[in-house]
Amino acid sequence: MSTLTIEKLTVGYGDGAPVLDGLELEVPDGGVVALLGANGAGKTTLLRSLLGLVPARSGRVLLDGVDLTRLSTEDRVRRGLALVPEGRSVVVELTVAENLRLGALWKHRGPARDVAVGQMYELFEPLARRRDAAGHTLSGGERQMLALARALVGEPDVLLLDEPSLGLAPLVVAQLLGVLRDQAEATGLTVLLAEQNVTGALSVADRGVVLSLGEVVADRPAAELAADPALRHAYLGF
Template identity: 70%
Template sequence: MSAPSTRTATGASLTIRELTVGYGGAPVLHDVSIGIRPGEIVALLGANGAGKTTLLRALLGLVPTTGGALALDGTDLSPLRTEERARRGLALVPDGQSVVAELTVDENLRLGALWRHRGAAREHAIRGIYELFEPLARRRGAEGHQLSGGERQMLALGRALVAEPRVIALDEPSLGLAPLVVAQIMATLRITAERRGLTVLLAEQNAKSALSIADRGVVLDLGRVVADAPASDLADDSALRHAYLGF
């Protein structure tokens, strides 16, 4: 895998302030506050049930919030529908790899580029994804269900990137993948973020892998932030790692 040579996006700041989210009256997130600078990669860590997925879904307006605020470059997101948030530069790659199984690799990418690009600009954007994920270029005519787990994850990420988001949120991109494939995807994500100035919020149970490419780490436990520090500091904190991160 190699990164495209041109920078095509500029990251945005993301502000999460005292966010509270609940289902059926039961709170899942409690007064969560996280500030993310443009171009920063933040690893969102914690065990199953910590609230990572709920936080990412709240960013895109997929679950209702009951308190607090979300802002993209200082613009309040609360009145905006999911599609409006996407048009302003937010993208989500959910767990389970959001690939349309009946469509080919090329068709999936064209679907991702549909509302952002037309004509030559769309072809240029898709070509950039093939340069970034070389295995996809070799499989462009294969349908989604014919891909390996690693190829599907590349395609899910490529579908998000082809629309040139400013902030991308990823939910467990390493789930079910072999360690070598995980390392390749993480390395490519880091290179892409640097080249494009992309802001990344990476929710992961594989804390060691996520921290290896992140600038900062935020640890959630039972819906609350229990640590927010540079990635290297979290990786070196053996007590915190054993208590919350499992390595």
């Protein structure tokens, strides 16, 4: 279990104005935090910057007190971070099984890798049935399951997800969010979930964090945030 701490993080692209400006946030270990806000609030930029895909102009990112800010993306992954980006990113030329083995490659070898992949098939039964199917033949829901499974098979301490429910049927969304909740409870996985599906995200989250123009404007227990009509109307559109 790991605590992710963000201190005065400022991030931007090129010479433009910062997208995140002095952002501060702590994501405690072993729970789900819903990262909410309108398009352009900075959710995707925050997740990408945590993995080092967008460099910080200033501030720090710490995992259990260890400063990750100047580490490469590969080193951050080895320290325990994993990102499932928007867009159901899988290697479409590879089969389901090959994608999962690829996700487990740096963490597991030999029989241990087979065990880890088998656990993903137990979590996501549709993937077990299609283990020999190429990625490009999967439905949108199956691809998102595979993207999530490929991240989980590497046993990260902190899982970052960017809009995992985008474009998916409600039943698939419910299954994916349920897996996240169950994994947080069963394994101590820490989850930072950026979502436009506010109701779904808050239903599985312990806390909700609302971003607006690159700043945290609310950080509350999920149930309390969902019950605040003024805040919902002002920042979340419902």
